Amino acid sequence: MAEVFNALLVGVGGQGIVLSSDILAEAAALSGLDVKKSEIHGMSRRGGPVFSHVRFGAKVHSPVIPDGTADLILAMEPMELLRWAPSAHTGAAACYLAAPILPVGVTGYPDGLDDELGRLFGRLVRIELATIRRSVPLKVRNTALLGAASVFLPLRQDSFTAAITALAPRGSAEANQAAFDTGRELAQAQLKEPADVE
Amino acid sequence: MVRTRLLSGNEAVALGAWEAGVAVGCGYPGTPSTEILEALAGQPGVYTEWSVNEKVALEVGVGAALAGGRTLVTMKHVGVNVAADPLFTASYTGVRAGLVIVTADDPELHSSQNEQDNRNYAIAAKVPMLEPSDSQEAREFTKLAFELSEAFDTPVFLRMTTRLSHSKSLITPFEGDGPERIEAPLAPGFQPDPRKYVMIPGHARARRLVVEQRSLRLSEAAESHPANRIEWPQGLTADELAEFGVVTSGIPYSYVKEVAPQAPVLKLGLVHPLPRRLLADFAARVKRLYVVEELDPVIETQLKAWGIECVGRATFSGIGEFSPTIVAKGLGLPVPDAALAPVLEVAVRRPGLCAGCPHDHVFAELHRLGFIVSGDIGCYSLGVLPPYNAMDTLLDMGASLTIAQGMDIMLPADQKRRIAAVIGDSTFAHSGITGLLNAVWNGRDGLYIVLDNGTTAMTGMQPNPLSGERMGRTDAPSLDYELLAKAIHIPDGQLAMVDAYDTEAISAAIDHLADLSGVRLLVVLGLCLIEGQKLKRIDKLDLKKTIRRDLVRNHPVGGQHG
Numbered sequence: 004m005a006e007v008f009n010a011l012l013v014g015v016g017g018q019g020i021v022l023s024s025d026i027l028a029e030a031a032a033l034s035g036l037d038v039k040k041s042e043i044h045g046m047s048r049r050g051g052p053v054f055s056h057v058r059f060g061a062k063v064h065s066p067v068i069p070d071g072t073a074d075l076i077l078a079m080e081p082m083e084l085l086r087w088a089p090s091a092h093t094g095a096a097a098c099y100l101a102a103p104i105l106p107v108g109v110t111g112y113p114d115g116l117d118d119e120l121g122r123l124f125g126r127l128v129r130i131e132l133a134t135i136r137r138s139v140p141l142k143v144r145n146t147a148l149l150g151a152a153s154v155f156l157p158l159r160q161d162s163f164t165a166a167i168t169a170l171a172p173r174g175s176a177e178a179n180q181a182a183f184d185t186g187r188e189l190a191q192a193q194l195k196e197p198a199d200v201e
Numbered sequence: 202m203v204r205t206r207l208l209s210g211n212e213a214v215a216l217g218a219w220e221a222g223v224a225v226g227c228g229y230p231g232t233p234s235t236e237i238l239e240a241l242a243g244q245p246g247v248y249t250e251w252s253v254n255e256k257v258a259l260e261v262g263v264g265a266a267l268a269g270g271r272t273l274v275t276m277k278h279v280g281v282n283v284a285a286d287p288l289f290t291a292s293y294t295g296v297r298a299g300l301v302i303v304t305a306d307d308p309e310l311h312s313s314q315n316e317q318d319n320r321n322y323a324i325a326a327k328v329p330m331l332e333p334s335d336s337q338e339a340r341e342f343t344k345l346a347f348e349l350s351e352a353f354d355t356p357v358f359l360r361m362t363t364r365l366s367h368s369k370s371l372i373t374p375f376e377g378d379g380p381e382r383i384e385a386p387l388a389p390g391f392q393p394d395p396r397k398y399v400m401i402p403g404h405a406r407a408r409r410l411v412v413e414q415r416s417l418r419l420s421e422a423a424e425s426h427p428a429n430r431i432e433w434p435q436g437l438t439a440d441e442l443a444e445f446g447v448v449t450s451g452i453p454y455s456y457v458k459e460v461a462p463q464a465p466v467l468k469l470g471l472v473h474p475l476p477r478r479l480l481a482d483f484a485a486r487v488k489r490l491y492v493v494e495e496l497d498p499v500i501e502t503q504l505k506a507w508g509i510e511c512v513g514r515a516t517f518s519g520i521g522e523f524s525p526t527i528v529a530k531g532l533g534l535p536v537p538d539a540a541l542a543p544v545l546e547v548a549v550r551r552p553g554l555c556a557g558c559p560h561d562h563v564f565a566e567l568h569r570l571g572f573i574v575s576g577d578i579g580c581y582s583l584g585v586l587p588p589y590n591a592m593d594t595l596l597d598m599g600a601s602l603t604i605a606q607g608m609d610i611m612l613p614a615d616q617k618r619r620i621a622a623v624i625g626d627s628t629f630a631h632s633g634i635t636g637l638l639n640a641v642w643n644g645r646d647g648l649y650i651v652l653d654n655g656t657t658a659m660t661g662m663q664p665n666p667l668s669g670e671r672m673g674r675t676d677a678p679s680l681d682y683e684l685l686a687k688a689i690h691i692p693d694g695q696l697a698m699v700d701a702y703d704t705e706a707i708s709a710a711i712d713h714l715a716d717l718s719g720v721r722l723l724v725v726l727g728l729c730l731i732e733g734q735k736l737k738r739i740d741k742l743d744l745k746k747t748i749r750r751d752l753v754r755n756h757p758v759g760g761q762h763g
Contacts (some may be wrong), residue, residue: 051552065459066368069525
């Protein structure tokens with residue numbers, strides 16, 4: 004692939020965004036591509052929004068995605084997808100877990116949040132919590148969302164498998180792979196037809 | 202040591218140091234520097250420690266280097282303020298074996314109390330500084346830094362920034378199966394040389410001249426140093442005048458390449474001292490010279506002092522972090538308009554203490570009682586935010602106790618009785634204890650509260666002198682509050698230890714101690730929840746809880762039992 008692919012992974016502290024983005028970046032590296040990723044840890048992230056930029060292609064310079072050029076946003080939470088939507092370009096894809104984590108002091112999200120996300124993103128996968136609550140343990144839901152988002156990612160499945168094997172915490176590779184597969188199947192079913200893969 | 206070729210800048214510094222044969226690594230945790238020593242710890246042939254604070258770390262580092270071991274000392278930008286005292290004179294003594302000091306700066310203040318640009322320290326202390334742009338360079342420049350340190354007998358700074366420390370990029374593949382460590386050039390041993398190492402004025406005056414000569418030699422070496430290079434675009438002959446060119450370094454270099462891949466670039470890896478001739482030659486080959494540097498106009502100011510025209514702060518802000526978009530705008534290049542505009546309002550999500558955090562009740566209580574709260578650096582700094590709104594000052598490590606003392610001197614009696622200082626366990630060890638000593642010595646009144654959660658939580662659970670462990674989680678002696686209080690003459694009845702989850706005891710303790718005069722020390726003991734999970738995994742949770750329960754039992758409000 005000649006162009007750089009820009010993936011933005013977002014969520015709330017503790018949702019596993021860092022591991023998901025590590026797996027995605029490793030999958031790209033194992034595919035022989037140049038990769039850079041960037042995130043911020045520390046004080047501002049304690050309970051605050053968490054984000055990770057992953058960029059891959061023949062040659063990547065900046066670890067930071069230029070404004071308005073994200074090709075895909077993976078969000079572990081609906082309001083976080085709305086927050087980061089301006090980072091994406093028209094026609095970008097998004098994938099999110101429809102499980103609100105209300106900020107302290109907020110009693111509910113406005114009506115029409117899902118409709119708004121549908122309006123913003125032409126290509127959208129929405130994972131309902133109910134569809135994975137039983138089948139995917141809490142600790143690997145991040146990987147399920149990565150599996151769902153993988154339908155929009157121009158990377159081969161075996162590179163994800165290898166990345167999961169390399170990076171999943173000890174003893175959890177199988178659970179992570181199962182979660183990844185579940186997420187991918189849910190996304191495929193939702194889209195009904197295979198995604199464009201270069 | 203390495204599971205993947207995709208390393209963070211911090212991991213790459215650790216790898217480069219190990220490959221360079223580093224013998225000692227020490228530092229104090231601080232975002233974004235912390236992961237460097239964590240990646241180095243436990244590697245064969247290296248001693249690592251978390252030191253009590255940055256000054257201590259640098260002094261340990263100087264000693265190790267004088268004794269012949271290549272040494273890496275790590276800290277965040279404000280840590281260099283703490284270490285500045287040994288820094289400026291270590292520049293005079295020199296090092297013998299290589300001494301590399303990592304300063305991890307934090308443009309944008311992602312996790313800091315200020316945004317200082319530590320290139321200024323390199324200039325002020327007359328110490329060279331390297332600044333990488335990606336992980337491979339972080340690895341290479343660490344090795345170059347050790348070589349430079351030994352070749353010029355000087356400490357050398359390696360400047361990282363948050364974005365570089367926490368970004369990952371590919372390192373070049375290993376030649377064999379994994380990293381190879383070179384034999385460091387010196388054998389351990391100390392050669393006494395008082396005129397070089399004992400900085401009484403007579404000796405230091407002579408060393409001052411050595412430093413000056415060294416600076417001249419370093420300036421000359423900078424002209425051809427391998428970390429500096431010109432990237433001249435293909436298709437433009439060497440004698441052609443380019444429309445514009447860019448001088449840059451560090452992470453902004455990656456943004457320049459992103460938005461203007463064909464622009465001529467002078468990439469500075471050695472950012473102090475600057476190569477005057479190289480810069481002048483490059484400037485002469487471009488019609489318009491941009492300087493793309495985050496924070497202070499260090500390069501720009503020097504260029505202008507040399508009479509080299511350039512555009513820096515005229516189109517780039519000196520505040521905050523750059524991005525590809527900011528750099529494009531500064532260079533006058535087009536940027537896309539934001540295409541996706543949400544109509545609904547995005548909910549604000551602020552950081553806050555974790556649900557169930559042991560600091561919770563202290564802040565709720567201090568707020569309820571209307572105390573003036575002098576705060577400190579750590580997770581508990583978040584006590585300033587809702588729902589607590591319980592912090593009135595925060596300046597630097599250890600300042601909670603001492604700012605409270607200054608207030609105690611000045612405030613009228615009614616306010617004076619309502620001052621409290623809060624400080625975490627690691628911060629207390631770092632620079633709170635001297636403040637406590639000052640309070641007793643100078644007869645202050647004050648309620649000082651140590652929020653002891655058993656770890657350095659904000660930076661990711663590092664052991665500290667109060668946690669009973671050292672680097673690598675091996676057992677270590679832990680500071681004894683009772684003996685400390687006794688040694689500095691805090692009366693027994695003015696020391697209390699309470700369980701962080703015993704809300705009634707906390708309220709009663711604050712009530713009781715607030716009405717006493719003199720120095721009162723309240724220790725609130727409650728293990729950080731994240732630390733608790735880690736302790737459980739290594740079977741230490743019950744032991745730690747027992748130790749803490751005993752402390753509480755033996756030191757109730759009102760004085761020691763028996």
